[in-house]
Amino acid sequence: MNRRWGGPLALAGILLVALNLRPAVASLSPIIVAVQRDISLDSVALGILGMLAPACFAVAGLTMHLVSRRLHAEWILLGALVAIVGGQLVRATSFSFAGLLVGGIFAFLGMGVANVLLPPLVKKYFPRRIGLVTSLYVTLISVGALVPPLLAVPLAQATGWRESLGSWALIGMLAIIPWIALVVGRRSRDTANAASTIPTPRIGGLWKSRIAWGVSLIFAVSSFNGYAMFAWLPPLLVSTAGATETEAGQLLSLFATIGIPAAILVPFIANRMREPLHLVYPGVAAFVVGYLGLILAPSVMTWLWVSILGIGTLIFPLSLLLVNLRTLTYEGSIALSGFVQGVGYVLGALGPLSVGVVHAISGNWTAPLIVLLVASAVVGGVALLLMTPGSLENPGIRRPSSRPRMTFVPALNPRGGELNR
Structure with a gap:
């Protein structure tokens, strides 16, 4: 691939x-009432779809490292994009809960794989612009959460x-085009500055x-609260x-919108705090x-309550920042990131399911909201109790103060570059 076109x-x-x-x-959730007119879906079924x-x-x-050992990242990403497109088309043509379920599994697995692949691909193609490109794609992830609730209904x-x-499958079709060009035009493995497969550090x-x-x-x-809101709000x-x-779709979009300034401001603020926790x-x-x-x-200043819930999403960029603040090495950051996302999403999947089950049992929305409230307070408190000073590699030993904080946040480093170099 000509370097002139490879970068763009x-x-x-x-x-x-x-x-x-x-x-x-x-x-899906903004138009779920319309879907239910054609497909019978009870609260439990909706909870299952929400937790997918x-x-x-x-x-x-948790499993991406097994695949990345055998295939190049570009080929895996192409397969993920095909799964995203195919899964969304299967959902759109479904006439049963099973169709919605199967289509959702394909689409979301593809999205999960892409989630894992984007950071190493940014490092591979833009080793000196990691911060800038990461900021761009994280912003577009937020845009991808903001626009669908506005337009779906x-x-x-x-x-x-x-x-x-x-x-929405059209966006996936467009995304396939440049990656086909990159794969077809790829002459050899030396087109990159980094390995084509995802690093798999071993930190026990x-x-x-x-x-x-x-x-x-x-x-x-x-994750628990965010996916519960996207499924049920x-x-x-x-x-x-x-x-x-x-x-309701506009209010869900408002919930997503509040997360954009939070994603921009929280890392800057936390990176200058003595204790970001x-x-x-x-x-x-x-x-x-x-x-x-x-x-x-609920009917009085509904927009205010939804906006306040959106402020709670500041925990998401904070948790990603902590992955770097609580590690001393690049390998440690990779290992902690995989563990955090794997475990975090497993627990996060319980959010939509628990809301659906409790709603089905109670017959009202008060009980599910109480569950979300209590879970947020309890899990947040336990997390703070578990956190100790230091890093993953050296528990109890704080990160050296002589190292610039910004180097631990690639998404905020305007010059890009390697982590912790």
């Missing part, structure tokens, strides 16, 4: 992949829910590490706040206050 193609490919990492999650994304992300995170009303669900003791479990639980708080608001389907408190408090508002006064 890789950048376009990475950014288009990023746009595909949330639409399949955020495009984090469950598949966890599976992909209008599209469904204009064309039908099947067309609304299937339309993760399952016994208080730091690993602490960061994982902080990540799990964000629209029908919850239609039932308790008297919102229309369009308004203190930001967990306002994050957990936001979830508690938001849920209390929806329990006590």
Whole structure:
């Protein structure tokens, strides 16, 4: 591949992949009422559909290293994009719960694989611009969560829910194009500065590490609440706040929108704090206050309660920052990141399922909201208790203060470069 075109193609490919990492999650719940007119779905079935994304992300995170040892990252990513497109088309043409389930599994596994592959691909193609490219693709991931709730209902009303669900597969088709060009034009392995497969560092003791479990639980708080909201917030608001389907979709989009400035500001603030863990408190408090508002006064200033819940998502970028702040080496960061996402998404998958089960048993929305409130407070508290000073490699020994903090946050380093170099 000509170096003149290789860079732009890789950048376009990475950014288009990023746009595909949330639409399949955020495009179903706003139109779920329309889907239920054609397909019978009870609360448990909806809970299962809601937990699919984090469950598949966890599976992909915990098993990706086995596949990456045998295939180049570009080929794996192409397969993931095909799965994303195919899964969304299967969902759009389904006439049963089984079809929605199978389509969701394919789409979400593909998204989970892409989640894992993007960071090493950024390092491979843009070794001196890691910070800039990472910031771009993380922003587009947020955009991919923001836009579908806004457009899903209008599209469904204009064309039908099947067309609304299937339309997001077009972005995946576009993302395939640059990666086909890169794979076809690839002459040899020397086109990259880094290995074509994902590094698989061996750092033992993760399952016994208080730091690993602490960061994982902080990540799990964000995942648990985030996926519960994406799965259930629209029908919850239609039932308790008297919102229309369009308004509920807009409020879900508001929830996602609040996460964009949080993703930008939180790493800057936390990276300058003596103890970044203190930001967990306002994050957990936001979830508690938001849920209390929806329990006590759901139809009064509904936008405010949803906005406060969105503030709680600041825990997500904080947990990603802690992966680097609590490790001393690049290998440690990779190992901790895989563990945190695997365990965090496993626990996060319980969010949508628990809401669906509790709603089915109680017949109201108050009980599920109480479950989310209590789980957020308890898990956040346990995470803080587990966290100890120091790093994964050297528990009890803090990161050397002489090392610039910014080097531990590739997404914020404007000059890019290697982690911890």
